[in-house]
Amino acid sequence: MDRPPSDIEALIELMARLPGLGPRSARRAVLRMIKKRGQLLQPLSEAMVKVAATARECVNCGNVGTSELCAICADPRRETGEICVVEDVADLWAMERSQVFKGRYHVLGGTLSALDAVGPDELRIPRLVDRAKTEEAREVILALNATIDGQTTAHYIAGELEALGVRVTSLAQGVPIGGELDYLDDGTITAALNARKSL
Amino acid sequence: MPGLAVTELTLSHFRSHRRMTLEAGPRPVAIFGPNGAGKTNLIEAVSLLSPGRGMRRAGADEIARRPEALGWKIGAEMDTPSGRHSVETWSEGGPRSVQVDGKPAPQAALGRIARVVWLVPSMDRLWIEASEGRRRFLDRMVLAFDPGHGEASLAYEKAMRQRNRLLKDQVRDAGWYGALEAQMASAGARIASARRSALSRIAAAQEGAVTAFPAADLFVEAEGPEEEDALAEAFARGRPADLHAGRTLIGPHRTDLGATYTAKGVPAAQCSTGEQKALLISLVLAQARAVAEDAGAPPLLLLDEVAAHLDEGRRAALYDEIVRLGAQAWMTGTGPELFEPLEGRAQRLHVTEADGISRVEDVT
Ligand SMILES: Nc1ncnc2c1ncn2[C@@H]1O[C@H](COP(=O)(O)OP(=O)(O)OP(=O)(O)O)[C@@H](O)[C@H]1O
Ligand SMILES: [Mg+2]
Ligand SMILES: [Zn+2]
Numbered sequence: 001m002d003r004p005p006s007d008i009e010a011l012i013e014l015m016a017r018l019p020g021l022g023p024r025s026a027r028r029a030v031l032r033m034i035k036k037r038g039q040l041l042q043p044l045s046e047a048m049v050k051v052a053a054t055a056r057e058c059v060n061c062g063n064v065g066t067s068e069l070c071a072i073c074a075d076p077r078r079e080t081g082e083i084c085v086v087e088d089v090a091d092l093w094a095m096e097r098s099q100v101f102k103g104r105y106h107v108l109g110g111t112l113s114a115l116d117a118v119g120p121d122e123l124r125i126p127r128l129v130d131r132a133k134t135e136e137a138r139e140v141i142l143a144l145n146a147t148i149d150g151q152t153t154a155h156y157i158a159g160e161l162e163a164l165g166v167r168v169t170s171l172a173q174g175v176p177i178g179g180e181l182d183y184l185d186d187g188t189i190t191a192a193l194n195a196r197k198s199l
Numbered sequence: 200m201p202g203l204a205v206t207e208l209t210l211s212h213f214r215s216h217r218r219m220t221l222e223a224g225p226r227p228v229a230i231f232g233p234n235g236a237g238k239t240n241l242i243e244a245v246s247l248l249s250p251g252r253g254m255r256r257a258g259a260d261e262i263a264r265r266p267e268a269l270g271w272k273i274g275a276e277m278d279t280p281s282g283r284h285s286v287e288t289w290s291e292g293g294p295r296s297v298q299v300d301g302k303p304a305p306q307a308a309l310g311r312i313a314r315v316v317w318l319v320p321s322m323d324r325l326w327i328e329a330s331e332g333r334r335r336f337l338d339r340m341v342l343a344f345d346p347g348h349g350e351a352s353l354a355y356e357k358a359m360r361q362r363n364r365l366l367k368d369q370v371r372d373a374g375w376y377g378a379l380e381a382q383m384a385s386a387g388a389r390i391a392s393a394r395r396s397a398l399s400r401i402a403a404a405q406e407g408a409v410t411a412f413p414a415a416d417l418f419v420e421a422e423g424p425e426e427e428d429a430l431a432e433a434f435a436r437g438r439p440a441d442l443h444a445g446r447t448l449i450g451p452h453r454t455d456l457g458a459t460y461t462a463k464g465v466p467a468a469q470c471s472t473g474e475q476k477a478l479l480i481s482l483v484l485a486q487a488r489a490v491a492e493d494a495g496a497p498p499l500l501l502l503d504e505v506a507a508h509l510d511e512g513r514r515a516a517l518y519d520e521i522v523r524l525g526a527q528a529w530m531t532g533t534g535p536e537l538f539e540p541l542e543g544r545a546q547r548l549h550v551t552e553a554d555g556i557s558r559v560e561d562v563t
Contacts, residue, residue, distance in 0.1 A: 114364035
């Protein structure tokens with residue numbers, strides 16, 4: 001028989017759905033975990049059970065965490081009056097890795113796209129406007145991808161915030177056309193943040 | 200002067216060509232053979248060395264060789280003013296992929312390597328048919344001057360498709376429209392000015408040129424303003440009408456290209472069939488001269504069945520001009536006699552077909 005037993009097969013199939021893994025690498029990974037049952041498979045399955053029980057979206061910013069407020073929103077030192085708007089959590093993590101931004105985030109979860117039926121409400125934009133008011137934001141920094149949909153979203157948000165008198169800036173500098181923030185290295189992100197421009 | 204030329208072309212499962220490799224020099228390439236042999240297929244492959252869907256506007260899946268339909272691939276080595284480049288483009292069913300010098304690249308990158316202009320038989324009716332064909336012809340000419348034109352057009356298209364969807368869904372969010380219109384206005388203004396500048400360069404290249412082909416005055420007929428702020432305002436003002444129509448009614452996507460036969464002052468649409476063809480050739484040659492001055496090399500010219508429609512004198516004149524330009528022109532025709540005046544100045548390829556497979560033989 002050249003197929004693995006069905007439980008293991010099911011695990012391989014699930015793993016193969018993860019980004020960056022195909023069927024071949026999923027098979028290798030599963031085999032490796034089985035061989036290292038004590039060091040890898042057991043702790044991994046326990047970690048997964050825990051995360052499955054506790055992972056949730058931050059009610060304030062949309063970041064993922066394990067409590068109602070994510071670690072960033074819960075930290076008073078990060079109430080700097082600056083809110084950085086990103087498309088998704090991967091972008092937030094990329095910004096955090098570069099350690100240049102000291103304020104809080106707002107995760108949209110996508111970009112405006114009429115063709116995909118994604119409107120302002122689907123993107124927590126009304127919530128962002130609320131936050132800008134209640135957190136008395138001085139500056140909202142738009143760290144959106146330089147795609148057409150990303151820039152449309154940036155324009156839209158700038159328009160919504162205009163009446164509040166908040167300074168709205170954009171990272172566009174240094175972010176390549178169609179570039180995805182998540183793939184930029186820390187130095188590029190730092191440069192892009194330092195060279196941000198008013199919209 | 201280093202020109203622009205394909206020096207090696209490899210086709211794999213590309214329409215009727217199962218596997219083909221040919222070497223070429225900077226000279227024109229005369230391609231002859233019977234109907235259905237695979238001549239147009241060959242130059243269509245060259246047209247795909249530029250961004251877009253090529254001279255037949257084919258979907259990537261139409262091109263895959265039948266019956267296998269396994270996907271297709273084109274490889275080309277090119278001499279260009281910026282040095283030697285190697286380009287590969289292929290599809291395995293999905294949208295086509297591109298590699299330049301061994302690295303994945305966006306399609307738009309092709310425009311910076313090879314500037315390609317073509318004339319195909321269906322363009323014989325260009326001046327009398329719908330404006331879409333003329334706009335495409337215009338944009339292809341602009342792209343040869345300005346590789347960034349492709350990106351601007353794509354950006355405009357994308358934003359407009361979103362806006363059209365809002366219109367169809369009867370969405371009333373002014374901020375959302377405004378955000379899309381700002382992008383359309385910025386890309387649209389760039390598109391409009393690139394078009395005008397291309398036309399003025401072509402006009403300049405026609406002036407004082409010694410040519411056997413009649414000059415044409417080209418002009419754009421725009422629907423709406425062309426300057427960024429005015430365009431954004433016009434989009435905003437047009438929302439009620441657009442909502443009613445369910446699409447965007449003004450903007451550079453509605454621009455038409457007009458032409459008059461300079462010597463007679465007659466609109467191109469009212470010229471004879473032969474005169475219309477001559478006008479097109481004249482424009483392509485003028486453009487090639489202008490691009491040569493601009494970019495340091497004339498574009499690749501793909502002239503499908505052009506020779507057959509010219510009288511002997513004009514045919515010889517066309518060849519002379521191409522040779523003088525130093526353009527690598529790929530020309531097709533059924534018989535070798537069509538290319539006799541080029542004797543010794545062109546590479547000659549004989550294309551035949553057996554069992555649905557094309558064969559290309561260099562008979563220079
Ligand atoms: N995807 C495909 N797979 C296989 N064959 C194809 C495919 N697409 C087109 N062909 C065939 O390629 C053949 C050659 O076409 P092509 O247009 O190149 O001929 P041609 O030499 O230019 O002829 P003509 O002188 O009539 O213009 C046609 O018979 C056509 O059916
Ligand atoms: Mg043909
Ligand atoms: Zn949070």
